[in-house]
Amino acid sequence: MRFKLNVIIPAFAFFVLFSSYTPKDKVLDKNEVLLKLIMQSLNQGHYQSQIIDNDFSTKVFNHYLQQIDGSKKYLTSKDIEKLGAFKTEIDEQINKGTYEFFKLSEKLMSKRIQEAGVYADEILSKPFDFSKDESIEFDDTKRSYAEGEEAVKEVWRKFLKYRTLFILEDLISKEDEKAKTDKSFKRTPFEELEKKARESVRKSQKEQQNGMAKIDESDWLSIYLNSITTIYDPHTAYFPPEDKENFDIAMSGQLEGIGARLSSKGGYIVVAEIVPGSACWRQGKLKAGDKILKVGQGSEEPIDVTDMRADHAVKYIRGKKGTEVRLTVQQVDGNIITIPIIRDIVVLEETYAKSAVINNQGYINLPKFYADFTGNGGRDCSDDVKNEIEKLKAEGVEGIILDLRNNGGGSLQDVVEMAGLFIKEGPIVQVKAKVGKPRVYSDTDENIYYDGPLVVMVNTYSASASEILAAAMQDYGRAVIVGGSPTTFGKGTVQRAFDLDGFVSEAYNEIKPLGALKLTLQKFYRIDGGATQLKGVTPDVILPDTWSYLNVGEKDQEFPIPWDEIGPLQYDQWGNSVTTQLGGIQQKSAERIRKNEIFKLIDENAKRYKIQQEDTKYPLSIEKYQAKISRINEESRKYDDMLQKLDDMQVSFLKADISKINADEVTKEKMERWKQNLEKDVYINEAIAILDDIK
The missing domain is CATH 2.30.42.10 (PDZ domain)
Structure with a gap:
């Protein structure tokens, strides 16, 4: 049975603000109304209330400075001292709906941006000395704000020198490549290359400077208000009433094209x-x-x-x-x-579930959870996965792999229905709002559409709905969860966007538009009571992964909502629960991984990523810079071709799909490319071995 999942609104009533006033009562200040409306919405509607005190004020202060000058190239230590006078007073200004701190910061930043344009123009008018042994630090937490004007100039000199060096090294590398293939090639003098690189930086710097100069009060205000909303959690955000195109970019964060x-x-x-x-x-x-x-x-x-x-x-x-x-x-x-x-549009067909048979095991890839909420005959991923299961059963597969790697989530209703394909019936997830008891979403269909061995694959970028499905299958003991990372992403919250204009009386249309507010309203909990928020899902079998040692996931965001747990639900473990077999499965997998040369290389590369991530200082002499870049490139090349076709991976398309695949050359080429990628996938190879180990 298909149900429509509605976002549950917490038990508070958004009201029409200032509805008791008439236009003659008071001339409202738009920004004051906006701040009060946002704070009222946050405090009444957000899943987790905040105490607006000095600690909150300090968090806003620090985050806001990071947003307006995180690279510490504009503001001086004296500017920070002036702004610091408001460090514990922002909470009082928020409560009053005033903006003293914000107005001072805007004034200081506008001034410093103008000065930076002058500094940059002056610095880029002269050649850089790339023989000088100096360096630049890119980890801003290791640097302090500049003491004064000369110190700020020095920061800009190093920054612009690095940007010039970056382009210069690229120009030299291209000439080196030409010289290798063309013995008659005449190299461009170094001074000319340096000037070309510097002029390129100068041009782009002017464009950036023009863009920065166009930042108006509404832009700065948006940054300030988002520094307030972020303290509640990283997914709660204010979107200003700009033109539709820019608003859509802000809402989706998508680079169109x-x-x-x-x-x-x-x-x-x-x-x-x-x-x-x-x-x-x-x-x-x-x-x-x-x-x-x-x-x-x-x-x-x-x-x-x-x-x-x-x-x-x-x-x-x-x-x-x-x-x-x-x-x-x-x-x-x-x-x-x-x-x-x-550039292209998103091709929906590429996001749909698709299957293959690998070594007599079934494989289903699901890039995202999709659903048709319009009722216009669109596709639902639970129905599609059900169809893929039926086709795989017709092929006589011995087990099935459901691949949710890099699946960022989507339709919750389809998670519930998809989980129901693999169990008889029972609860799948708990959804809790700010007040009231958790709402339980259950599979009520007693039919089991697949009862054989099952592996669910996840990784660091499996999030939200993917984590719910993996958690349910793990709690029931229905599947072995195989992950190319220690945990999944850890996003266990639900957001909804509200048009702020809807909360203001029509008597005050002159202050509209006010923009929109995206609020975190709910939180997901597993059927065992633990939240998927922050901790994500820990796989039963953890494989070496490129991102294993890096700071990736919800836990590495600023101000994430913490993990907690609620009461567990009553549910029956799967009759042939894999939980009792995990010890043996993990031992066999660990032994295979230990002997696998590709996994060794992947782990080496992951450690290299971690070392490189922490290497934040770069030389500004061309000789040392080229040596560093050459070393990085050389180390990288070692791992370029580590994923090759695996001899023991026999991939074939489903008989039911052959005619569709061969219907046109474009589809055929896409599917052939997909097949080739499967044949190189060492993670799927191990997942198949784990399927063989399930009894």
Whole structure:
């Protein structure tokens, strides 16, 4: 039975603000109304209330400074001292609906941005001395704010020198490549290359400066208000009433045209997530954690987007379907590569469940949980997975792998129904609002659509709905959870966006539009009572993974809602529970992993990633910089080709799918490419071995 899952609104009533007033009573200050409305919504509606006191004020102060000048290139220590006078007074200003701290910060930042433009222009007018032995520290927690004007100039000198060095080294490398293939090639003098690199930085710096200069009060206000909402949790956010296009970018965080979600961190634009079915997802090279350094349109000279606002950088990355964008990114290990991506829309078909038979075992890949809430005949992932199971059973498979790796979640109703495909009946998840008892979502269908051996694959980027399904299968002892990371992502909360205009009387239309507020309203709990929030799901079998040693997941966000537990539910373990077999399964898997050379390389690479992530200081002499980049590239190349076709992986398409696959060349090519990737997947290879171990 299909049910429609509605977001449960906590037992509080949003009211029409100032409805008792008439326009003649008072001329309202829009920003005062906005602040009071946001705070009232947060305190009455958010899952976890906050005490607005000096501690809250200090958190807002520190987070806001990180947002406006996280790279410590603008504000001086004296500026911080002036702002610090308000460090424990922001709570009082919030309660009064006033903005003294904010107004001072805006004034100081506007002034410093203008000064930085002058400094940059002056610094970039002269050649840099790249023979000088000096370095730049990129971990801002290891640096202090500059003492005064000369110290700020020095910060900018090093920063601009590094950006010039980055481009210069690339120019030299290209000349080296040409010289290898063309003996008659005449190298460009170093001074000319240096000038070209410096002028490139100067051009992009002017563009960034112009963009920074256009930041108005509403932009700064949005940053300030989000510094308040973030203290509640990282998913609660205020969205200002800008034009529809920019609002959609803010709501989805999606880079239109390539399909990636981004965040800003330490002056860099960082890829937070790859959208399933998108252009970069299909291209395969852009990864979560990559820093976007430059953006180029086809063969045109790329634009440096370092230190650029995310919404400004988006304008360069977006574009018409079919056009090429070239992203120069710094990978987590420090390796710098250029990735060409042909812009496209998200292809929904790429996100749908699909199957294969591997070594007589069934394999189902589910990139996301999708559902049709419109009733217009769209597809639901639970129905699709059910169909794939039936096709696999017809093939006579001995077991099934359900692959939820990199699945960021989606439709909760389909999680419940999908879990019901593998058990007789029973509770699947508990959903708790701010007040009241948890609501239990259960499978009420007594039919079991598949009762054979089952493995569920997860990794660091399996989140939300994926974690609920994995947790339920683990609690029932129905499946072995196999993960390429110590835990899944750990996002166990539910959000809903509210249009703030709806809470203000029509008598005050002159202060509209006010924007929107996304609130965290609910929390997920496993049937054993533990939250999936923060801790995620710990796999039964943990495999070496590239991200094993890195800080990734909900626990590494700022101000996450903590883990807790509620009462467990009554449920019956699966008749042939894998829980009793886990000791033997884990022992056999550990022995295979110990002997597997690919897993050894993956673990080595993961440790290298961790070391490189902590290596935050870069030399500014060209000789030492080239040596460092060369070392990073050389180390990276060792792991480039570690995933090769595995001899014991026999992958075949389902008989029921052959005619559809061969219907056109595009589909055939896509499926062949997918098959080739499966044949290289050492994680699936181990999952198949684990299926064989289940009795």
